[in-house]
Amino acid sequence: MTKDQIIGAIHEGYTDVPAIKACTRAGTSCGSCVPMLKQLLSVAGVQLSKALCEHFDHSRQELFEIVQVRGIRTFSQLVTEHGRGRGCDICKPAVASILASLGNGYVLDGEQASLQDTNDHFLANIQRDGTYSVVPRIPGGEITPEKLIVIGEVARDFNLYTKITGGQRIDLFGARVEQLPQIWRRLVDAGFESGHAYGKALRTIKSCVGSTWCRYGVQDSVGLAVALELRYRGLRAPHKIKSAVSGCARECAEARSKDFGIIATDNGWNLYVGGNGGFRPRHADLFASDxxxxxxxxxxxxxxMFYIRTADRLQRTAAWIEAMDGGLDHLRAVIVDDSLGLCAELDAAMARHVDLYEDEWRATIEDPERLRRFASFVNAPDTPDPSISFDVERGQPVPALGERRPVALGLPTIGVRP
Ligand code: SF4
Structure with missing residues (x-):
């Protein structure tokens, strides 16, 4: 799909994002180009509605305020009093995220379960063959040999494919839905927690080894990354949040490609905001020094907290700052100078988050009622899905060949000693 084709569709009268998606199929796969569709509509002079979807006339930011101020705790109450209809796959996860950001407890209790998308619904990331991946949190990327061994043993015992992620943790692939609680029981017993890889939430805070080991390090980047990851773990947001801490200006942790990144200086820390990789890579901007x-x-x-409160649905921090009236200067005024008089409220919101945090997977495996959803077949909960099968590639299980096209260049491989 080309830009010209999308502009053509706009000129033919398809003047909102859902209409362009239906007409051109743009934005219907990974969704990365949806912001560009909005831009093209705006350039074409189309007045975009702030409505979240056909069920609410309000923007996400307005709905957040309504839920917070009125103390609304369910989607039903919100849609009855401030919207219409039964909701859709746009407003339901958006409201679920708002409720979770405001600390409404376990995200799958009661009505909240039906609002979540597939990944949140099983607290795991669904893969192309219908299996799930499991990502335990490894704060700052620091892990003991004992915990590494547990991950290896769990992967071996459940025949899982293992891969080290860009966020310095270990992803275990190929789990069937009914295996998730068994896997997590082993991980939780060993001291692991959910890594929230499935949620629009804080993902990881990467770090380099910093002043502890590195000859160039000027601050303890690992210690800071671990402390920050434990502070912000479980924080639900309009989109995923990534971060990193580098121990000196050499920037080995790539902090400037993160939503918030920190680089050590001789006098303290430089804070950068609004970076990301992905579809439109962007370096973060310096927010404050030393x-x-x-x-x-x-x-x-x-x-x-200001981002969670005011960003649009599925808007990363970079796009949020770009769209903000006054941009980075305004953000600095709000956060440093308290220009909107919000800081006490934002501070209290974060203190509440830190107080209320609980590990979702521990909360799941400790409750038989919550465990009931983890079954391939409702009427035969212990029966595995027979359509799932695996091949072996480079010594690990991978989805059985279908449309997969493995690369085979005939190059040397790294052997595994028996
Ligand atoms: S960023 Fe600096 S402290 Fe960290 S590993 Fe690289 S050189 Fe060392």
Whole structure:
């Protein structure tokens, strides 16, 4: 699909994103180009509605305010009092995220379960063959040999494919839905928690080894990354949030490609915001320099809570800052100078998040009622899905060949000693 074809569709009268999607199929796969569709509509002079979807006339930001101020705790109440109809796959996950950001407890209890998308519904990432991946949190990318061994043993015992992720943790692929609680029981017993790889939430805070090991390091980047990841774990947001901490200006942790990134200086920490990789890579902008650790944490708290409160649905921090009236200067005024008088509220919201955090997977395996959803067949919960099968590739299980096209260049391989 080319830009010209989309502009052609707009000129033919397809003047909102759902209509362009239906007409051209643009934005119907990974969704990365949806913001571009909005841009093209705007350039074409189309007045875009702020409505979240056909069920609400309000924007996500307005709905957040309504839910918060009125203390609404369910989608039903919100749609009855401030919307119409029964909801859709746009507004339901968006409201689920708002409710989760405001600390409404376990995300799959009661009505909240029916709002979640497929990944959140099983607290795991669904893969192309219908199996799930499991990603335990490894704060700052730091892990003990004992915990590494547990991950290896779990992968071996459940025949899972293992891969190290870009966020410095280990992804275990190929779990059937009814295996998820068994896998997580082993992981939780070993001290692991959910990594929220399935959620629009804080993902990881990468770090380099910093001043502990590196000859160039000027601050303890690992210690800071671990502390920040434990502070913000489980924080639900309009989109995923990634971060990193580098121990000096050489930037080995690639902090400037993150939603918020931190680079150590001789005098403290430089804070960068609004970076990302993905469809439109963007370097983060310098927000403040030579911060003390306390000021750094305060500014990140406010940055995250202001983002969660005011961003659009599925808007990463980079697009949020770009769309903000006054951009980075306005953001700095809100967070540092308290220009909107919001800082006490943002600080309290983060304190509440830290207080209320609980590991979703521990909460799941400790409750027989919550475990009932993890079955391939409702009427035969212990029966595995017979359509799932595996091949072996480079010594690991992978989905059985279908449309998969493995690369085979006939190059040397790295052997595994028996
Ligand atoms: S960023 Fe600096 S401290 Fe960290 S590993 Fe690289 S050179 Fe060392």
């Amino acid at each position: 911060l003390s650790t306390d000021d750094l944490v305060t500014y990140i708290d406010r940055f995250l």
